Amino acid sequence: MTNAKRKQLSTSAATEAPKESVALTAEESSPNKEKSEALPTQLLSARAQLFKLCFGYDLQTFKSLQSVTSWLERPVDGAALGIFRMLFGAAMLIDIAEERGGGQLDVRFGEPQHCHFPLFNGMRALDYPSMGCVYLLLWLGALGIMLGYRFRLSCTSFVLCYWYIFLLDKPAWNNHSYLFGLTGSMLLFTQANCYCSLDCWLNPALRQPVPYWNYFLIKFQFFILYMYAGLKKFSPEWLSGYAMSSLSHHWIFAPFRQLLDAELIDLLIIHWFTAIFDLTIAFFMTCEKTRWWVTPFMISFHLMNSRLFSIGMFPWVCLAEVPLFFGFDWPRRLRKSGASAAATSAVQSAAGYKAQLRCCLILTYCALQLFMPYSHFITKGYNNWTNGLYGYSWDMMVHSYDTVLTSIKVVDNDNQQVHHLNPYAFTEYDRWTKYADMAKQYAQCIERNLLEDKLKQPAKSPLGSANISIYFDIWCSMNRRFQQRTFDPRVDLLQAPWSPFTRTPWSLPLLNELNHMRPKLKTIADEVLAWNNYSDVVFVADFPGLTLSNFIAPELFNCTLTILEGNVRYKSANEQEEYFLTAGKSIGLESNVTHDVTTIGQRPASYMYTYVNRTMLEQEINIDTPSESGRKNGILPLWQEFKQRLHNYQQFLGHVANCLLYMLYDVPIHMAIRERV
Secondary structure (H helix, E strand, C coil): CHHHHHHHHHHHHHHHHHHHHHHHHHHHHHHHHHHHHHHHHHHHHHHHHHHHHHHHHCHHCCCHHHHHHHHHHEEECCCCHHHHHHHHHHHHHHHHHHHCHCCCCCCHHHCCCCCCCCCCCCHHHHHHHHHHHHHHHHHHHHHHHHCCCCHHHHHHHHHHHHHHHHHHHHCCHHHHHHHHHHHHHHHHCCCCCCCHHHHHHHHHCCCCCCEEEHHHHHHHHHHHHHHHHHHHHHCHHHHCCCCCCHHHHHHHCCCCCCCCCCHHHHHHHHHHHHHHHHHHHHHHHHHHHHHHHHHHHHHHHHHHHHHCCEEEEEEHHHHHHHHHHHHCHHHHHHHHCCCCCCHHHCCCCCCCCCHHHHHHHHHHHHHHHHHHCCCHHHHHHHHHCCCHHHHHCCCCCCCCCCEEEEEEEEEEEECCEEEECCCCCCCCCHHHCCCCCHHHHHHHHHHHHHHHHHHHHCCCCCCCCCCCCEEEEEEEEECCCCCEEEEEECCCCCCCCCCCCCCCCCCCCCCCCHHHHHHHHHHHHHHHHCCCCEEEEEEEECCCCCCEEEEEECCCEEEEEEEEECCEEEECCCCCEEEEECCCCCCECCCCCEEEEEEECCEEEEEEEEEEEEEHHHHCHHHHHHHHHHHHHHHCHHHHHHHHHHHHHHHHHHHHHEEEEEECCCCCCCCCCCCCC
């Protein structure tokens, strides 16, 4: 063999050897490749099985818009939805006379100078007789929803009137008020009148299955309610136990007091357990395997809330929603009827264009509800000590407030006269004391009313000119912090800027840098309250450059001012000399005398007032604990509550009747006069 042939053979072998090697490697690795491909498949299968176990549906159902549409459009029995409709309508009939203000219709809308706080500044309340008609339409709509009579018209009447009243007054907002409006709006598009309604009694053709999305929308809304309420509670503020206090003294927690002291009940049961419950209960109710186990907890939770808080129909609407998580036809099964077979025998139609469009709208609505509670980075003007408008954030019971001082100063700029106005001269609400948008609206309403009085009765008006300024000085504590100002008292609110999309510069921030002192405040408060039954303490924090003018009432004695942190300058009205006080220094205070405390330096100052109430001491007035108060009023004052609700309803019907008589026959309406001291 020549060298050339040997080199060619060698080259050929060298060239082919890698091919054999590659082929061998591929052949040897083929089982590993199959294993690697099988692993994600097994993982996906495990996830699908877990998903089906938890929610009862195949994961493949949600792989495409068409499959989701078919899932939402599938026909189911509408019996459970009909029962929910009835219960919701009944709850709204009661709610109208209570939280919607029907029982106080004359107070809210009878006074022309009553200030309202609408979401949109262009909104205005109608005159009192017209508002009576709005409430009548609202009541008729709720009645129609409950009875299932002319369902679309009843829902439309209820929804339009409800949202108008709701948007007219932000101080009356609560998370559950927002929930009621959303639920009524969703019912408008459903076929909830297909069972146990006058409509299907008059027209039997309505007794047919409903698309599943009728259930899904309402269940999703309540799912969001619970889940977001839990997410909001998983914060240091709630988990530290500062939001709710003294609830452990309520008779509801008597069984727990056999094992835990009051502080542990407040922390472990009221704060920790509630956070876990809110976050997980919707998932457990959705999962078929756990639904029956957690239902007693769900029912007990809302029944306890109905006793603990004055939150109207909210617990009862939530209880009415619980059966929606069970079978669609459970009302029929209770009646031992076979009518539910109609739902299962119905033929499911293909997901057409309209059905897919409806599915997209439903998903858009769900995405909006998921986004809005965390949209505060957009609506910066509504961010104060808490973020956003309270009504749609689902941050239920996360914040509690204690307001000790509310002062409104009206300055006549032309003659430099200062007038002090009763803070509640034109409103019965107090939420404006904590939110900049409502404070601005209230200042503008006060200006409008004062200038209107000056125009109508110039001789009785204390103002010498229309050139006025309005200043608010409000001291408030959130979640057992220091008492501090909510707004800058040096800013004229009539000239103050405000926009929904920018931060409000004159809204003072919450002094979170003093949060580390809250355990110390509790220790000090316990010591002072242990002096006797008539001693008390107030903790104050203020910003650099601001002055607190405080008047010590004559009935208080043994009053002391103690500086906790920072530096202040103290001056009494009875003395010419000023005193410089630093942390740890104290000074005795005279009764029936005003003194000034000015914060100096570059950082906030904190201090406390301790005192004894002479009047309570001499008269031996005892302050009842919540448990003692509960025993006096009765553990379950159901009869008293019934009488109060009946009284509210009588007032509501009387107000509506007066409005109708006035509009139809011009019968005069007797109006109450609001005091404006």
